[in-house]
Amino acid sequence: MGFQFNIGRDDLLRSISTQQNITSKKGTLAILANVLLEVKSDHILFTGTDLEIGLKQTVPAEVIETGILTLPAKKLFELARESGSATISFKELENNWVEITAGPSVYRLAGLLGDEFPQFPLYNENALVQIDSSIMADLVDKTVFSIAQDKENMFTLTAVLFQKVKEDDKLYLKMISSDGHRLTIMSREVDASVEGLHVNPITLIPRRGVQEIRKFCENKNSFLFGIEEKQAVLKSEDSLLIIRLMEGDFPDFKGLLNVFSKENSINIDRIRFLESLKRINLFTEDLFHAIKIEVNDDQMILTSQNADFGSAKDEFNVDYKGKSLSLGFNCRYFIESLQVMEGNTIKANIKSQESPCMITSDEDIGFLSIIMPMKL
Numbered sequence: 001m002g003f004q005f006n007i008g009r010d011d012l013l014r015s016i017s018t019q020q021n022i023t024s025k026k027g028t029l030a031i032l033a034n035v036l037l038e039v040k041s042d043h044i045l046f047t048g049t050d051l052e053i054g055l056k057q058t059v060p061a062e063v064i065e066t067g068i069l070t071l072p073a074k075k076l077f078e079l080a081r082e083s084g085s086a087t088i089s090f091k092e093l094e095n096n097w098v099e100i101t102a103g104p105s106v107y108r109l110a111g112l113l114g115d116e117f118p119q120f121p122l123y124n125e126n127a128l129v130q131i132d133s134s135i136m137a138d139l140v141d142k143t144v145f146s147i148a149q150d151k152e153n154m155f156t157l158t159a160v161l162f163q164k165v166k167e168d169d170k171l172y173l174k175m176i177s178s179d180g181h182r183l184t185i186m187s188r189e190v191d192a193s194v195e196g197l198h199v200n201p202i203t204l205i206p207r208r209g210v211q212e213i214r215k216f217c218e219n220k221n222s223f224l225f226g227i228e229e230k231q232a233v234l235k236s237e238d239s240l241l242i243i244r245l246m247e248g249d250f251p252d253f254k255g256l257l258n259v260f261s262k263e264n265s266i267n268i269d270r271i272r273f274l275e276s277l278k279r280i281n282l283f284t285e286d287l288f289h290a291i292k293i294e295v296n297d298d299q300m301i302l303t304s305q306n307a308d309f310g311s312a313k314d315e316f317n318v319d320y321k322g323k324s325l326s327l328g329f330n331c332r333y334f335i336e337s338l339q340v341m342e343g344n345t346i347k348a349n350i351k352s353q354e355s356p357c358m359i360t361s362d363e364d365i366g367f368l369s370i371i372m373p374m375k376l
Contacts, residue, residue: 002092003039003067007059009088009102013080015057016073018215019048022055023073029118034070036117037090039063047120048073053212054120056240067092068114079107121242123233128224129197131173135188136225137217139175140210142186142367145336147207148179156248159204162227164197171195172366175210176253182333183253187366199227202250209243216241256370259351260358266295266348267319270361273300273346274338276314280304281331283312290374291331295350296324304331325350328376329357337369 019035027033027050038045039061046057069092080088085103092098096111140160148157161176165187171194174187205213209232216223216234224235227245234241280291283304294301301315327350338346343363350357359369 002065002098003037003069004064004089004091005039005044006062006064006087006089007044008061009080009083009086011059011061012088013077015046015059016077016080018057019046019055020073020077021215022048022050022053022212025050027051031070031112031116032118033072033074034112034117035073035076036068036070036114038068038114039066041066047117049118049120051118052206052244053209054242055212056120058238065092069096069098069111070114070117071098071109071111075109079109121231123231123242124226124228127198127228128226128233128235129194130222131190131194131197131225132222133217133220135173135190137214139173139186139188140214140217142340143175143177143184144207144210144214145177145340146179146182146184146333146369147177147210150207154180154251156204156246156250159206159246159250160210161250162199162203162205162232164194164199176250178251178253181330181372182337183256183370184337185253185366185368189366197225197227200229200245202248203227203232204246204248204250205232205243206246209245212241212243256356257368259355260349262349264322264349264351265320266300266322266350268300268346268348269316269318270338270341270344270346272316274335276302276316277331277335277338280312280314281335283309284331288374289330289332290328290376292326292328292376294324294326295320295322325353327353327357328374329371330374333371334359337371341367 023033032050036047044059044061048055083102089101098109098111100107143160147160150158157178163174165172171190172187173190176185220236226233230245232243280302283306291302291304298317300318303313305311337359341361341364343361346359346361348357348359356370356372
């Protein structure tokens with residue numbers, strides 16, 4: 001006799017929606033599109049993996065009979081999403097079929113034996129340290145947007161560089177991302193409890209792994225975190241997330257930081273700048289989003305041109321005492337940086353007409369964005 005249990009629709013939907021983000025990747029093994037259900041005495045253990053990211057979740061349930069089977073994650077998600085019933089009942093039938101009852105609706109869903117499901121990675125429980133969810137979420141939110149897309153030639157740029165550093169007797173966690181056209185660094189101070197966290201000389205967390213870390217941070221105050229030689233481990237009371245790390249080198253970015261001078265600094269109202277950029281972006285060419293930024297005394301002028309639609313111009317006051325500047329940039333890069341920043345005022349440091357722009361804010365300690373210029 002197979003398993004039989006009743007589960008809350010909201011509990012099932014919450015779990016399976018996270019799982020199907022992992023299992024939806026097109027894989028060579030058909031069973032990877034399925035989620036493994038291990039029906040225990042008073043809960044269900046859901047496991048999904050694409051061999052790069054693995055997630056285990058413990059979900060409470062009223063269990064009548066225990067058992068193990070895998071079911072298609074996408075179909076389970078759709079079924080739970082569309083169901084109007086507060087409780088959904090599962091009953092395993094012969095030949096790996098499962099009867100699912102949700103209110104007046106009855107479904108029959110074909111499963112696959114759990115024996116064929118990949119082994120979940122082992123990890124070292126003793127190497128985990130406790131970390132605040134808000135710190136990890138902040139690191140991700142302020143770097144994920146500038147991770148390179150998968151088509152990038154330098155494949156290691158499709159990951160974020162994760163570091164633990166000590167500066168002036170203070171301990172920091174850092175994430176660094178770049179797509180070759182911009183560089184983003186976010187640093188957060190952590191307490192001494194994170195001292196025991198092992199970090200590899202080069203720890204590269206792939207983009208999809210970073211996105212799953214962000215989801216893992218939701219609705220939690222803290223969780224256990226560890227970095228091993230080939231994987232990152234995140235563990236909470238009811239979830240375990242394991243991400244395979246990427247191998248390779250990350251470009252040496254420290255030399256780029258040294259070229260900036262604090263003297264040639266433009267103080268800009270962040271919201272005013274962001275609103276202007278969004279308007280100017282309406283008239284940029286779709287591919288490069290090129291805009292011209294001119295700074296003269298205390299005035300910033302933004303212009304853009306589109307061959308099909310026309311042009312746009314906007315100007316506003318800034319605080320600047322340096323020489324006149326005229327540069328081309330990708331408008332979208334500025335928008336994405338300013339959207340995640342905090343504070344009312346930002347500082348833009350531009351050394352010369354051909355140099356990159358560094359954006360920081362005294363109100364957002366730890367954040368730094370460098371955007372490379374474009375030839376117009």
